[in-house]
Amino acid sequence: MAADIQASQSEIVHPLDHLIRTDRIPHIWCPGCGIGTVFSACLKAMISSRIDLEKTCMVSGIGCTGRAAGYLNLDSFHTTHGRAIPFATGLKLANPELNVIVFSGDGDLFAIGGNHFIHGARRNVDMTVICVNNFIYGMTGGQVGATTPVKAKTTTTPVGNPDAPFNLPLLAWASGANYVARWTMLHIRKLTACIEKALTRKGFSFIEVLAPCPTNYGRKNKENSLETLRLYRDKTIIKNNVDPSELDMDFEKGIILGEFVSRERPTCIENYDRTCRIP
Amino acid sequence: MRLAVLTGEHYITGDEACAEGALAAGCTFFGGYPITPATEIAEHMSKCLPEIGGTFIQMEDEIAAMASILGASWAGVKSMTSTSGPGFSLMMENIGLAVCTETPCVVVNVQRGGPSTGLPTMGAQGDMMQARWGSHGHYEIIALAASSAQEMFSQTITAFNLAEKYRTPVILLADEVIGHMSEKVIIPEASEIKTVSRPKPQGEKEGFRPFQPGENGVAPMPSAGDGYKIHVTGLTHDERGYPVMTVEAQAQMVERIVKKIQNNRDDIIKTESYSLDDAEIILVSYGISARTSLAAMNQARALGMKVGFLKLLTIWPFAEEKVRALATKARAFITVEINYGQIHLEVMRSVAGKAECHLVGHAGGTVITPEQVLERIKELY
Known part of the structure; x- marks a missing residue:
């Protein structure tokens, strides 16, 4: 009987397994971490969007979220800290047939890589950028970042963060992104639908996804993973097309989620072809 | 519209010759950032690449420029960037990524006086060691030098060929004088230019190992x-x-x-030998200082002194076997370079006490004159 159960279990294949380098599992993410949920939403969207997966590649920077590329069973690039977007820019411009997804964390994309983000959005390079925002540097053990809420405790702000965090959708909108959305990893269906939309849209698409880091952010700020999820449920408001300046990260007044920007600026390649290539 | 190979005789700067060499080598992607004295390479590429179906992009900084050419290389094209001192420092992080991920690409460093902002419009040769180990960790890299506009053309092609053959970043070390000097450059027929492309995998895709050496x-x-x-x-x-x-x-x-x-x-190391057979004193040099050295050697020979000259076309890996062999015959080496002794130390290491080693160098900002070298030759002769 035990042998039968073992045999039948070995035949069970997760519907996303073909997109995972299963020989690299177990992954590095901690119990209660939200990255895996965002990653599987991304994989589901890649399938449902019907994009050509052989022509799809994922680029990550450094950090916990940056490890995602290494688990994807497609062409995947784990680059240097903060540099995923310029690397992805080279990939896309040199081969416009590729679908390029940048999957990385808030510290990677917005602190060390902030300059590359705004320029990628300004050029409107045709790529989908997914930022898992856990408010903290997870891999290095919980330091303050460009997205850490005011007064939050981290190992480098032991009495509380004195600085204000970025409003990421506002930054993306102001920089020129064609598509901007924000969800939490609790809003898995809406998140998956938005990633699917982003993958099939032209231009620079940006999706911010809030996700818990119980090991570092939660422990320092007396907030366990379940409490974080309750915050995501109770302290968020879904409001599409709201003015991006209202999207501050403030749990007191409530975090606004939804789709905020959906426009059709020409892409980097379209502009280059039109302006620089003489017919 | 233009052809990738601009066959004919041209009167162009070293920087332009470098860009023409890149195009002739098959480069179709350039990611760059403006910096004196390398800007003209980017400018020339921005004009020519769209005409041959390639892509030029000016990135937000040199970090991004270097990252973009790695992405482009993995998209399957030959890619390059060009820079000088401060930009070269910023590129070091992703040069390391290129080494580690074995990504072919070409980085041209048209050297200027440093450290820091230094002398933006004036030449130097102070980045030789930075090219060697400027990124962290232990690794090997290929770096070449060019001493004329013609060599800027040919060495850029060689840089691409070596990058593709060995799946490695290749650095071309020029200097402000070579970059900005206009000279005659002869570009041969396309059929006469040897180009190399990276080895592509054959056969089974499932289970393919991208870092299994062939x-x-x-x-x-x-x-x-x-x-x-x-x-x-x-x-x-x-x-x-x-x-x-x-x-x-x-x-x-x-x-x-x-x-x-x-x-x-x-296969990688290339040098040129001038009057080495009977030489008692051997000059070792590269880049603009190679021209100083050749002139000094000719002046010394005219005075009856047995002086030879070893020109380095490859800087890294260093031509230590060649120098070691010469050390058994010559009694003194003089390294001529615009720094306070970088390749000089490599010459000393290779000579290993078998001959005297001297340096004619300075901190940068101008060329070394043949007279300065001749003076040292006379002191030693």
Whole structure:
């Protein structure tokens, strides 16, 4: 009987397994971490969007979220800290047939890589950028970042963060992104639908996804993973097309989620072809 | 519209000749950032690349420029960037990524006086050691030098060919004087220009190992979108490209990256010899200082002094076997370079006490004159 159960279990294949380098599992993410949920939403969207997966590649920077590329069973690039977007820019411009997804964390994309983000959005390079925002540097053990809420405790702000965090959708909108959305990893269906939309849209698409880091952010700020999820449920408001300046990260007044920007600026390649290539 | 190879005689700057060399080598992607005295390479590429179906992009900084050419290389094209001192420093992080991920690309450094902002419009040769080990960790790299506009053309082609053959970043070390000087450059017929492309994998895609070395210790390289499902990481990785955090994996990966260059030194290292057979004193130099040295050698010979000259076309790996062999015959070496002794130290290491080693150098900002070299030759003769 035990042998039968073992045999039948070995035949069970997760519907996303073909997109995972299963020989690299177990992954590095901690119990209660939200990255895996965002990653599987991304994989589901890649399938449902019907994009050509052989022509799809994922680029990550450094950090916990940056490890995602290494688990994807497609062409995947784990680059240097903060540099995923310029690397992805080279990939896309040199081969416009590729679908390029940048999957990385808030510290990677917005602190060390902030300059590359705004320029990628300004050029409107045709790529989908997914930022898992856990408010903290997870891999290095919980330091303050460009997205850490005011007064939050981290190992480098032991009495509380004195600085204000970025409003990421506002930054993306102001920089020129064609598509901007924000969800939490609790809003898995809406998140998956938005990633699917982003993958099939032209231009620079940006999706911010809030996700818990119980090991570092939660422990320092007396907030366990379940409490974080309750915050995501109770302290968020879904409001599409709201003015991006209202999207501050403030749990007191409530975090606004939804789709905020959906426009059709020409892409980097379209502009280059039109302006620089003489017919 | 223009052709990639601009066959004919031209009167152009070293920087323009470099760009023409890149186009002739098959480069179709340039990611750059303006910096004196290398800007003209980017300008020329921005004009020419769209005309031949390639892509030019001016990135937000040199970090991004370097990252973009690595992405482009993995998309399957020949890519390059150009820069000078401060920009070269910013590129170091992703030069390391290129070494670790064995990504072919070309980085041109038109050197100016440093450290820091230094002398933006004035030449120097102070980045020789930075080219060697400017990125962190232990690795081998290929670096070339050019001493004329014509060599800027030919050495850029060589840089691409070596990058593709050995799946490695190749650095071309020029200097402000060579970059900005206009000279005659002869560009041959396209059919006479030898170009090399990276080895591509054949056969089974499932289970393909993108870092399993083939011939010459170099692994065949697929492009993104070829269907090989490759993983590429700057973490220490095994032949599958998977991160492995062990002492053994580190030894295996670094040793292979080092050996694919070291074991092919004979193929990579190029020098030119002038009157070395009977030379008692040998000048060693490269770049603009090679022209100073050749003039000084001719003046010394005219005065009856047995002086020879070894010109380095390859800087890294260093031509130590050549220098060592010469040290058994000559009694003194003079390295001529615009710094306070960088390649001079390599010459000393190679000579290993078998001859005297001297330096004619200065801090940068102008060329070394033949008279300064001749004076030292006379002191030693």
